[in-house]
Amino acid sequence: MRPQPLIAVTDVEASSRWYQRLLGCRSAHGGREYERLVSDSGLILQLHHFEVDHHHGPIGDPTDKPYGNGVLLWFEMDDFDGATVRAAEMGAEVVMPRHRNPPEGDGGPNHWEIWLRDPNGYTVVLASPDGSAE
Numbered sequence: 427m428r429p430q431p432l433i434a435v436t437d438v439e440a441s442s443r444w445y446q447r448l449l450g451c452r453s454a455h456g457g458r459e460y461e462r463l464v465s466d467s468g469l470i471l472q473l474h475h476f477e478v479d480h481h482h483g484p485i486g487d488p489t490d491k492p493y494g495n496g497v498l499l500w501f502e503m504d505d506f507d508g509a510t511v512r513a514a515e516m517g518a519e520v521v522m523p524r525h526r527n528p529p530e531g532d533g534g535p536n537h538w539e540i541w542l543r544d545p546n547g548y549t550v551v552l553a554s555p556d557g558s559a560e
Contacts (some may be wrong), residue, residue: 460473460478494547502555504538510524513540518543537557
């Protein structure tokens with residue numbers, strides 16, 4: 427099984443550029459209505475315009491904010507430090523600065539995280555690989 431998350435956005439092209447820069451991924455579709463973002467490991471995120479219904483109907487209601495309430499877009503990054511630098515260079519809104527999970531002790535993923543807000547208001551979590559916060 428491979429997850430294929432899809433989020434509704436107000437500007438597919440701008441969101442695509444934002445995620446490509448932050449995650450170091452690339453476009454595999456492009457366009458104003460729909461985008462597939464991929465890395466060497468495959469599909470990592472799909473973007474769909476709120477107001478385009480294609481053959482399936484609308485994806486979401488653009489007036490129902492905040493978008494993604496209760497949803498975290500979580501990405502484990504081999505290049506966590508580089509992604510953190512790119513986030514700062516982009517001026518990405520920081521929800522929670524870099525921190526260890528768990529804050530102390532053993533157990534849990536024992537990795538680094540930073541929580542950001544994307545241009546549409548979705549919460550994006552970047553995490554280093556499990557066990558990397560030794």
